[in-house]
Amino acid sequence: MSSAPAQxxxxxxxxxxxxAKGNMKWGDYEPKPFEETDIEIEISHCGVCGTDLHVxxxxxxxxxxxxxVGHEIIGKxxxxxxxxxxxxxxxxxxxxxENGLEAVCKGFIGTYGAEFQTPKGGKSFGGxxxxxxxxxxxxxxxxxxxxxxxxxxxxxxxxxVYNPLVANGAGPGKRxxxxxxxxxxxxxxxFAKALKCDEVVAISRSSSKKEDALKLGADEFIATGEDMxxxxxxxxxxxxLISTVSGSGFQTDQYLSLLDANGILIQVGAPEDPIPAFNxxxxxxxNRKPGGSMIGSRQQIKDMFELAAxxxxxxxxxxxxxxxxxxxxxxxxxxxPRYRYVLQN
Numbered sequence: 057m058s059s060a061p062a063q064x065x066x067x068x069x070x071x072x073x074x075x076a077k078g079n080m081k082w083g084d085y086e087p088k089p090f091e092e093t094d095i096e097i098e099i100s101h102c103g104v105c106g107t108d109l110h111v112x113x114x115x116x117x118x119x120x121x122x123x124x125v126g127h128e129i130i131g132k133x134x135x136x137x138x139x140x141x142x143x144x145x146x147x148x149x150x151x152x153x154e155n156g157l158e159a160v161c162k163g164f165i166g167t168y169g170a171e172f173q174t175p176k177g178g179k180s181f182g183g184x185x186x187x188x189x190x191x192x193x194x195x196x197x198x199x200x201x202x203x204x205x206x207x208x209x210x211x212x213x214x215x216x217v218y219n220p221l222v223a224n225g226a227g228p229g230k231r232x233x234x235x236x237x238x239x240x241x242x243x244x245x246x247f248a249k250a251l252k253c254d255e256v257v258a259i260s261r262s263s264s265k266k267e268d269a270l271k272l273g274a275d276e277f278i279a280t281g282e283d284m285x286x287x288x289x290x291x292x293x294x295x296x297l298i299s300t301v302s303g304s305g306f307q308t309d310q311y312l313s314l315l316d317a318n319g320i321l322i323q324v325g326a327p328e329d330p331i332p333a334f335n336x337x338x339x340x341x342x343n344r345k346p347g348g349s350m351i352g353s354r355q356q357i358k359d360m361f362e363l364a365a366x367x368x369x370x371x372x373x374x375x376x377x378x379x380x381x382x383x384x385x386x387x388x389x390x391x392x393p394r395y396r397y398v399l400q401n
Contacts, residue, residue, distance in 0.1 A: 067185025088178025102183030103128030126183030249273030
């Protein structure tokens with residue numbers, strides 16, 4: 057056991073919604089009280105996710121300020137509570153799921169901006185910081201074959217698409233479509249290919265990302281803004297359609313027409329506005345199903361890491377210094393990452 061740490065941690069603290077415009081302040085904050093079920097991690101890397109911007113700006117609803125965002129956290133374990141059995145000081149670990157369906161639990165506690173329902177309580181703070189403290193049960197070891205900067209964005213971006221792929225039978229005999237070639241979409245292509253799906257179809261508004269999509273492993277590319285008849289020309293072409301987009305104007309009926317009989321459309325992008333209504337016959341005439349998916353379980357993260365290590369899957373990342381977090385958020389908002397930013401201490 058290490059000696060008792062200071063009662064304050066240092067990180068990029070958000071005090072109001074203006075911070076989404078690059079106004080986070082580096083400073084002290086008070087972590088949750090340490091309990092014997094907790095661990096502490098000295099953070100080496102933290103991925104930057106679209107969720108961070110939504111929460112910082114309160115665009116999904118009022119956020120609990122002050123807060124420190126960042127939920128793709130990797131670092132070295134520096135303190136271990138006596139009740140933690142499967143981790144030891146020095147292990148390289150991440151804050152996410154290992155078993156069960158905690159991500160959709162009625163008592164969901166987010167990595168940041170939430171109140172712990174434990175004897176000592178306290179608030180959760182994320183990984184735009186030097187140190188993380190929280191329940192050891194939600195940290196798992198990273199395979200040695202995966203560099204930290206490669207593994208970090210898989211903790212949300214990766215598992216968010218890995219989960220619906222494996223849950224819906226992605227593999228030999230299945231054709232997968234991916235709507236949106238960004239942080240989530242690039243992972244969807246990588247994992248669909250690694251799962252040995254028969255065909256992977258990348259779908260974007262323009263052909264500007266076609267070369268990247270093909271390098272990631274896509275077999276076909278559809279540019280919806282360059283072909284007036286894209287839906288009709290590609291009808292029934294996939295069995296599983298993963299939608300990562302979160303902008304307005306989603307053409308639900310046309311995307312559903314890409315599904316073959318018994319196909320499923322899974323929405324993982326989280327727009328602030330409602331998804332447009334669609335004609336019921338778009339579902340009925342093909343026995344199609346719409347659905348949604350949120351991150352994944354701790355076991356799925358273990359399985360995903362194992363697949364990534366075995367297949368040598370590499371996240372497309374740009375590593376940026378933790379000190380530049382404000383500018384990184386602005387660059388993220390401008391759509392500059394190819395395809396995930398990772399902050400490094």
